[in-house]
Amino acid sequence: MSTTVGTTLVRRWFGDALNSGSATVARAMSGQIFAADFVDHDGLDAATHGLAEWQQAVLATIFGAFAAIEVTIEHLLAEHDLVAVRYVFRGTHVGSFRGIQPTHRRIHHTENEIYRIAAGRIAESWGEENWLGTLRQLGVAAQ
Numbered sequence: 001m002s003t004t005v006g007t008t009l010v011r012r013w014f015g016d017a018l019n020s021g022s023a024t025v026a027r028a029m030s031g032q033i034f035a036a037d038f039v040d041h042d043g044l045d046a047a048t049h050g051l052a053e054w055q056q057a058v059l060a061t062i063f064g065a066f067a068a069i070e071v072t073i074e075h076l077l078a079e080h081d082l083v084a085v086r087y088v089f090r091g092t093h094v095g096s097f098r099g100i101q102p103t104h105r106r107i108h109h110t111e112n113e114i115y116r117i118a119a120g121r122i123a124e125s126w127g128e129e130n131w132l133g134t135l136r137q138l139g140v141a142a143q
Helices: 003-019 023-033 051-065 131-137
Strands: 034-041 066-079 084-093 106-118 121-131
Touching: 003 023, 003 066, 003 084, 003 121, 023 034, 023 051, 034 051, 051 066, 051 084, 066 121, 106 131
Parallel strands: 034 121
Antiparallel strands: 066 084, 084 106, 106 121
C-alpha cells in the first residue's frame, strides 16, 4: 500500500469531515474513509467494533457536546500500512460531555493517533489523548 493513500484518508477525515462542522457530513464521510468493521482502541473507553458503533460513540459525542470545531494536524507520518498523527481539537463545550454539563468554555484537546490502513480504508486505530488537560480546561479537574 502506498503511504499516500493512508495520509490522504487521514487528511480527509480531519480536514474535510471534522472541520466541516457538520455531524451529517462527518458521518457520511466516515463511511467513505473508515472500513465497515473498523476497530477503535481508544485510551479512555473500551474498544469500539464496527463503524456504526464508533459513529454513535464518537461522532454523536463530539458533535453533541462541542460547537465551532476546529482540528489541526500538527504532525503526520506514514510507514507501510500505518499512519501516525498528532492533532489539536478545539471546540466550545455547548452540550453534555461524559456527564459534564455545558461550561461554554473553549477547549484545546491534543491527541496522538495511529491508524492502520487496509483495502483503501482506515481499518483500526489506537489513540492516546490528553484527557486530564481537557478536564482541567472544563473546570472539573484540579490544576
